[in-house]
Amino acid sequence: MIRLVRRFTAACALGTALAGLAACGTAQAPRAGHPAPSKTAVSTATASAxxxxxxxxxAGPGGLTPVFSNGPRTKGKTVAFTFDADMTADQGPRAEAGEHFDNPALIATLRAMKVPATIFMTGRWADQYPAEARSIGTDPLFELANHSYSHYAFTGDCYGLPTVSADRMRSDVERAYTAFRKAGVPHAMPYFRFPGGCYDKQALRALGGLGVTAVQWDVVSGDAFATDADAVARQVLDGVKPGSVVVMHCTRSAAPTTERVVRQVVPRLRAKGYRFVKVSDLIGATTGRS
Known part of the structure; x- marks a missing residue:
C-alpha cells in the first residue's frame, strides 16, 4: 500500500506503502509491449491475443524495464487517475474474516461520472474478487494492469513489506497475469506498478524482456489510511499538472475516503479544462502513438 514519497538511488521512485497491506499462449519470443510466456504462467497480454x-x-540500457511517471506537459490538459487494488498473498484470512480489500462504490462512481481509469491489480486481489476483476477488466472505461501477484516488495526496506527474491520477481508478475486470465480478463495491459513504488536496477533487470512498462506517478493523493476526504482532494488538486498520473487506491478498508475524493475532484478538474484519460493514452502521447 502506497503511503509516502521516497527517492531511491538507482531510480527516482515515489512510493507510499505500509507493512501488512497489500490494498496470459503459445511458446514464442516476447514481443515489445507484452509479457513473455513462461513454462508455468502465460500472459494475457500477448500480441497475438x-x-x-x-x-x-x-527498454532502457541493457534491456532494463522502462519507467513512466507522467505524460507530456504540452499536449493539452489531460490527467490519468490510477487506482491500486492491493491485497498481499497472505491476507486471505483477513478477507475471510470480513475485511474489504475491494471498493465497489468507487468503481460505480467512476462509471457514473464517466471517468476512465487504470486499475493496477494484484493477482491475489483477482483471486479473491474474480467477478469484480472480470467486470473491471472487460469494461472499456477502464484498463487493468499488473501490480504483482503477491504485493511483496521488489527491493529491501520498502516500508516493511515482505520481499520477493530476484529470481522470483518475473514469475510473480507472470502469475498475476495468469490470475487475471483465470478471472476472465483476457487482455490485461502490459503495464506494471511495483508494490510500494519501490524498485532498483536489479528489479528493472529482473523484469527486462517481459515487455512491460513500469508505471509510477507524479501526484500522490495521500488517500491511504486517510480519514479527511477534503485534505486528500486538496492534495490532488494542488498536484495535478497537464499529463499527470495520480495514484490512489481501490481498497475499502485501507483507503476509505477515495470514493468521496473522486466525487470532489472530478468536477473541479473538469471545470479547469482537464480531460480524464488512461495511462495508455499518456504513454501513447509520449511515444507518438496517440
Whole structure:
C-alpha cells in the first residue's frame, strides 16, 4: 500500500506503502509491449491475443524495464487517475474474516461520472474478487494492469513489506497475469506498478524482456489510511499538472475516503479544462502513438 514519497538511488521512485497491506499462449519470443510466456504462467497480454498492441516505452540500457511517471506537459490538459487494488498473498484470512480489500462504490462512481481509469491489480486481489476483476477488466472505461501477484516488495526496506527474491520477481508478475486470465480478463495491459513504488536496477533487470512498462506517478493523493476526504482532494488538486498520473487506491478498508475524493475532484478538474484519460493514452502521447 502506497503511503509516502521516497527517492531511491538507482531510480527516482515515489512510493507510499505500509507493512501488512497489500490494498496470459503459445511458446514464442516476447514481443515489445507484452509479457513473455513462461513454462508455468502465460500472459494475457500477448500480441497475438490482444486486439491491438498497447503503447509501451522502449527498454532502457541493457534491456532494463522502462519507467513512466507522467505524460507530456504540452499536449493539452489531460490527467490519468490510477487506482491500486492491493491485497498481499497472505491476507486471505483477513478477507475471510470480513475485511474489504475491494471498493465497489468507487468503481460505480467512476462509471457514473464517466471517468476512465487504470486499475493496477494484484493477482491475489483477482483471486479473491474474480467477478469484480472480470467486470473491471472487460469494461472499456477502464484498463487493468499488473501490480504483482503477491504485493511483496521488489527491493529491501520498502516500508516493511515482505520481499520477493530476484529470481522470483518475473514469475510473480507472470502469475498475476495468469490470475487475471483465470478471472476472465483476457487482455490485461502490459503495464506494471511495483508494490510500494519501490524498485532498483536489479528489479528493472529482473523484469527486462517481459515487455512491460513500469508505471509510477507524479501526484500522490495521500488517500491511504486517510480519514479527511477534503485534505486528500486538496492534495490532488494542488498536484495535478497537464499529463499527470495520480495514484490512489481501490481498497475499502485501507483507503476509505477515495470514493468521496473522486466525487470532489472530478468536477473541479473538469471545470479547469482537464480531460480524464488512461495511462495508455499518456504513454501513447509520449511515444507518438496517440
Amino acid at each position: 490482444a486486439p491491438s498492441r498497447p503503447p509501451t516505452l522502449t
